[in-house]
Amino acid sequence: MCCSINMDASDPILLGKVRDKFCNDYKSNASLYDECDLHRLMANDWYVKRFLMAQQLDVDNTVVMIREALRWRKAFGVNDRKDCDFPLEFYKTGAVFAYCPDREGRDVIYLRVKLYRHFPKFSDYFRQYFLHIINKIDVQNEEKGWAMVWDMSGTGPSNWNLSIVRFIISCLRNYYPRGMRYLVIYGVPWIMTAFVNIGLKLVSEEARNVVKFAAKDQIFGFVEAENVPDFLGGKCVQNYHEVPKEAVRDCHDLAAERGINADETDAVLKFYEHYLTD
Incomplete structure (x- = not known):
């Protein structure tokens, strides 16, 4: 059901219709x-509003999208996880x-792609x-939104995993619509250009419009140097390796x-040993 042309996503009537229709499903499927x-x-x-905007104010499609998103959140355990659930590494x-x-x-949110290995x-x-990180930032920023930077410098094919890329795209599109305001892809080596282009083909034209490319000092057009981490040439001294006080488990505990x-766990720790030195 499409709305009147004079309505927008903030219209109380639209918000009420979405909530009423969703509650009908909730009453029958509360356990989900x-x-x-x-x-x-x-x-x-x-x-x-964010789901209404993603569905061009179509109430029925919005309810379907919310239903799928909230069922996924329950199945994935989004609300169940705390900082202490993850290994300190x-x-x-x-x-x-x-x-x-x-x-x-x-x-x-920064993602250092060279530190990813499957x-x-x-x-x-x-x-x-x-x-867990995305969800925390999404809740904290709400309608203001948030940004993401993928640092591609120093990466190679071994750092690229299409299933992870698909997972991230799916989550942002289906479960966190209108949350990420833009994505900066920084320092793409020539050898990774084809991989990045494959990733861009997986998203809509609208989504591609929020993707920006940056090299060297261009990152400062998005974030002031005083707020950029040192590995991107910034001046911020905030510790991005800090472990929350409540996080006391390590990878061996998780394993x-x-x-x-133990061999699989040791392989992970070996790959990251340079970054795990106190």
Whole structure:
């Protein structure tokens, strides 16, 4: 059902229709949802607006999108995870982290692609960790949105995994619409150009419009030098390797809990040993 041409995503009538239709599904399938997400949907207008905007204000399609997103959140356990659930090495490497705001006051998530290597037994936990960071920043910034920087400098084919790229794209498109305001892809080596182009073909033209490319000092057009981490030539001294106080488990603890053998765990720690030195 499409709305009147005079309405926008903030219209109370539209918001009410979406909530009413969703509640009908919730009553029949309550076990598929997390009550925290239901409360947020009912109390936070932005959480409804973002899906309405993604569906061009079509109420029925918006309800379907919200239904799928909230069911995914329950199945993936988004609300169940805390900082302490992840091994301290995940933080120490500084491979993925939230950092200081950009020029518009939006928090920025950095992904150092050269620090990614596909370790099959740990792949699911990396996805959970990455989504944990995105979810925290998304909740904190709400309608203001947030940004992401993929640092591609020093990368090669071994750092690229299409399944992870598909996972990130799917999550941002289907479960966090209108959250990321832009993505800066920084320092793409010539050998990785084809891989990046493949990734861009997986997204819509609208999504490609929020992708920006930067090299060297061009990053400062998005984020002031005082807020950019040192590996991108910035002057910020905030520690992006900091481990939350409550995070005390390490990769060996995780491996023991999940039945991952010591050789596989040692391979991960060997790859990151340079970044794990206290």
